[in-house]
Amino acid sequence: MRARWLTAAGLFLTLSALSSPSPTAASPSVAARDTFADVPGNALSRRDGDHAHAPAHNHNHKGTVLAELNETEILMWHQPTPPSYYTIDWEGEGDPNETRHPSLMMAHIVFMSLAFFGSLPIGIVLRSVKHPAHGAAMISFYGFSALGVSSSMLYNKMTPNMYDGSVHGKHGYFVLVLALCLSAVDIVAGFTRLVSFIRSANKSIKVFWQYVILNQSTDAHSQGPEYAGLIAEDPEEYEIAKLGVPHSDDSPDSPDETEQWANEVHRHHNRHSSIVSDRTLFGNPTRSHSSDTLNETAKQNSRTAGGWAVYIGQAVFAVLERSLVIAGFGMVLTGIVVYTGGCRQSWVNGCLAHLIKGGIFWCYGLLTFARFLGSYAELGWAWNRAPKGSKYTAEFTESFVIFLYGVTNTWMERFGASPGDPYTTKQVQHISIAVMFWFAGLVGMGIESKRVRRWLASSTFESFSNPTDMPPEAITEPPSYLASFNPFPALVIGVTGAAMAAHYQRYLFQVQIHSLWGNMLVAFSVLRCLTYFFLWLGPPKSILPSRPPTEALGSFFLACGGIVFMFSTEEVTIAAMRRGRDDVMMFLNVAVAITCLAFCWTLCMVALKGWLKSRTHSNVTYRSSNISA
Numbered sequence: 001m002r003a004r005w006l007t008a009a010g011l012f013l014t015l016s017a018l019s020s021p022s023p024t025a026a027s028p029s030v031a032a033r034d035t036f037a038d039v040p041g042n043a044l045s046r047r048d049g050d051h052a053h054a055p056a057h058n059h060n061h062k063g064t065v066l067a068e069l070n071e072t073e074i075l076m077w078h079q080p081t082p083p084s085y086y087t088i089d090w091e092g093e094g095d096p097n098e099t100r101h102p103s104l105m106m107a108h109i110v111f112m113s114l115a116f117f118g119s120l121p122i123g124i125v126l127r128s129v130k131h132p133a134h135g136a137a138m139i140s141f142y143g144f145s146a147l148g149v150s151s152s153m154l155y156n157k158m159t160p161n162m163y164d165g166s167v168h169g170k171h172g173y174f175v176l177v178l179a180l181c182l183s184a185v186d187i188v189a190g191f192t193r194l195v196s197f198i199r200s201a202n203k204s205i206k207v208f209w210q211y212v213i214l215n216q217s218t219d220a221h222s223q224g225p226e227y228a229g230l231i232a233e234d235p236e237e238y239e240i241a242k243l244g245v246p247h248s249d250d251s252p253d254s255p256d257e258t259e260q261w262a263n264e265v266h267r268h269h270n271r272h273s274s275i276v277s278d279r280t281l282f283g284n285p286t287r288s289h290s291s292d293t294l295n296e297t298a299k300q301n302s303r304t305a306g307g308w309a310v311y312i313g314q315a316v317f318a319v320l321e322r323s324l325v326i327a328g329f330g331m332v333l334t335g336i337v338v339y340t341g342g343c344r345q346s347w348v349n350g351c352l353a354h355l356i357k358g359g360i361f362w363c364y365g366l367l368t369f370a371r372f373l374g375s376y377a378e379l380g381w382a383w384n385r386a387p388k389g390s391k392y393t394a395e396f397t398e399s400f401v402i403f404l405y406g407v408t409n410t411w412m413e414r415f416g417a418s419p420g421d422p423y424t425t426k427q428v429q430h431i432s433i434a435v436m437f438w439f440a441g442l443v444g445m446g447i448e449s450k451r452v453r454r455w456l457a458s459s460t461f462e463s464f465s466n467p468t469d470m471p472p473e474a475i476t477e478p479p480s481y482l483a484s485f486n487p488f489p490a491l492v493i494g495v496t497g498a499a500m501a502a503h504y505q506r507y508l509f510q511v512q513i514h515s516l517w518g519n520m521l522v523a524f525s526v527l528r529c530l531t532y533f534f535l536w537l538g539p540p541k542s543i544l545p546s547r548p549p550t551e552a553l554g555s556f557f558l559a560c561g562g563i564v565f566m567f568s569t570e571e572v573t574i575a576a577m578r579r580g581r582d583d584v585m586m587f588l589n590v591a592v593a594i595t596c597l598a599f600c601w602t603l604c605m606v607a608l609k610g611w612l613k614s615r616t617h618s619n620v621t622y623r624s625s626n627i628s629a
Contacts, residue, residue, distance in 0.1 A: 067508045069577045077346065081575075084341025085162045094160075104155040105339070111148035115141050116328030120179075121605050124321055129612040132214035138183060145176055163341060168334045175327045182321055189215075326363065333359065333566075347571045349415060358565030360405070361521070365559025365595075366602055372552050373606045374545035382545035383535065385482065395486035396448035402492055403441025409434035433499060437492055444488035482539040490528035497521025497561070509582040513568040516584060520561030527554035544622075556595060563591040 088094040089102040123137035152169070193212045197203065210216045333355050337343045343351035367375075371382050371394065380386025381394035413430045423431075446452050501518025505511045527550040540546050567573075567587050576582045 065508050065511060066506060069507070069574065074574065079345050082341060082344075083162060085159065085339045086341065088159075088162065099158075101155055101158050104151045104158070107151040108148050108155065109335075111144045111151060112328075112331070115144035115148060116325060116331070117601065119144055120328070121325055122608065124325070125605060125609045125612065127321075128609060129616070130215075131612060132216060135186070135213075135215075138186070141179070142183075145179075149176075163338045163344075166338045168331070168338045171334060172331055175324065175331065178320065178327075179324055182317065182324075185317065329359065329363070342571050351569050351571060354569035355566055358517075358562045358568075361562030361565055362559050363562075365524075365555050365557075365562055366598060368551065368555035368558060369599055370602055370606055372545075372547055372555060373603060374547070374610065375606055377543070377545050383483075383531070383548055383551065384540050384545050385543050387543045393448050393484040393486075395484045395489060396445055398489040399441045399444025399448065399486065401441075402437050402489055403445065406434045406437025406439070406441055410438060429499070429503070433496060436495065440488050440492045444486050447486050447488070448484060479539050480536060482541075483535055485532045485536055487529060487532060490525045490532075493528075493558070494522050494525025497523075497525065507573070507577065509577060509584070510568065510570070510573045512584045513564065513573060513587060516588060517561040517564035517568060520557045520564065524554045524558040524561065527551070527557065556599070559598065560591050560595040563594055564588070567591065 083093045085105070089100050089105065119137050119141035123134055123141060126134035126137055149172075156169075190212065193215065197208055197212050200207075337351070337355075343355075370376075374382045376382055376394070377384055378387060379390045379392075379394075381390075381397075410431060413427050413434065417427070497518040497520065499518070501515040501522070503514050503518070505514055531548045531550045531554070534548065534550070535546075564587060567590075573582070576587075
């Protein structure tokens with residue numbers, strides 16, 4: 001296996017060397033300009049809608065790429081850049097006699113970062129494992145948020161308004177109100193426990209602390225007085241089904257070595273269970289009766305409307321709670337925009353497009369890295385076999401998101417155009433990419449459908465003219481059916497990167513930045529295909545995350561490409577050229593540093609959750625796999 005990964009690394013480096021542009025080919029448009037220098041201007045075909053500064057994309061030009069900034073041309077399409085909070089705090093613009101307070105803004109940034117990227121994700125992790133310290137984490141979240149809001153209010157009182165129409169504060173208050181609404185669920189649950197404690201016979205301080213404050217079940221409150229002497233056990237101790245992928249259409253007939261090992265671990269874990277409560281509660285010492293009883297009860301509860309309502313409510317709560325972290329990331333972007341005075345007037349459409357789309361690739365990269373670390377292993381999304389089966393694969397989810405992205409962006413590309421305006425070249429470029437997302441996502445979802453796969457495999461039996469000639473026994477599926485090998489998500493990302501790397505820009509620096517993040521998306525696509533290649537040779541057989549190194553590299557390129565995507569917005573690149581910061585290496589290094597910081601944060605959160613879960617499964621042991629030469 002090591003030889004395979006070394007081969008992949010060599011292949012990737014070779015592809016990178018072949019795809020790297022030479023210095024002489026950095027600007028094809030400049031070379032073309034020199035070649036056709038003697039050709040009259042009206043002999044060159046004009047391109048419509050490609051002018052970088054025209055708000056309506058209706059200015060014609062000859063497609064030349066400029067190396068130096070043309071301020072006169074910029075002012076033809078954009079108003080002069082007004083002062084911002086950043087310029088009056090750090091560059092001395094405005095009234096020099098007025099005292100500035102950038103330290104208050106720094107305090108706001110620090111406190112809100114600790115709240116949304118420290119206390120909040122830790123609280124979510126603690127809730128996921130039902131840890132009693134979840135309440136303390138959420139209290140610290142609201143404490144940091146209060147300090148951050150207070151410092152922001154003081155800053156606004158002492159600083160003139162430099163950004164008319166800002167909604168950053170309103171969005172922040174909305175996110176905090178949503179967090180309070182979610183915390184209200186915990187408050188109601190705590191009040192319910194308090195009422196139950198008051199009505200109970202045992203009103204000791206120990207029971208109050210464990211049951212009401214820490215939300216830890218006690219015998220007197222969880223089982224009633226008739227079962228007060230019994231030992232509380234996990235429902236998983238009554239499982240009779242073998243731990244492994246359940247027998248289904250996607251599973252082989254005979255268990256493999258991994259399932260046998262997993263069952264040995266499971267039996268080792270079950271040896272520590274209590275037989276007393278098993279006999280007392282169910283009246284039968286056999287483990288099968290206990291398992292059947294619990295399974296039937298679970299099935300009956302799942303069929304009831306109340307059971308479905310609880311399940312849907314829990315799912316909605318989990319999605320909303322985790323979306324608070326993404327909302328915090330969105331608040332970081334809008335806060336930077338407001339503080340630096342960006343995305344105003346005619347810049348707004350391009351700014352929003354780069355921030356939203358780049359933010360999507362950024363989050364996609366972080367989630368891909370989390371999958372590499374082992375997140376979603378219970379669903380089989382960590383390049384492993386699902387322990388209990390999964391209805392939807394990770395590739396199906398990726399294809400669905402790609403489809404949804406394409407559907408929405410197909411119609412958004414005409415924003416700002418007047419009715420009856422012809423489609424410009426740039427609009428055709430972007431709409432065609434959105435349509436690719438749309439239908440490639442549909443193809444990806446179709447490939448992931450088990451029913452569609454059976455339809456596609458039905459042509460195998462056309463050679464049997466007589467139905468009686470069909471093989472009576474079950475047909476063994478190939479090992480490749482154990483995993484999903486869907487290249488369409490990677491194909492979509494790779495084609496998008498290749499197209500954007502060749503996207504026309506007005507200035508050479510903008511061409512280089514777009515080429516940088518476009519090639520990063522292509523690198524992710526190549527690495528994802530290499531992952532599929534090696535997993536095709538040896539599909540995952542273990543329920544443990546396999547952690548293919550190509551996914552670690554691919555997720556890094558994807559996340560870093562998303563950051564550079566956001567950096568490549570026209571207003572940012574022009575501001576960099578004005579200040580002499582138009583250096584591609586600087587942009588790349590900043591993006592790499594931010595990505596490494598975010599990956600470290602992701603590793604800490606995933607590791608914390610794994611450590612907390614390992615404390616509840618301390619009896620599980622691991623066996624090293626045999627390494628063949």
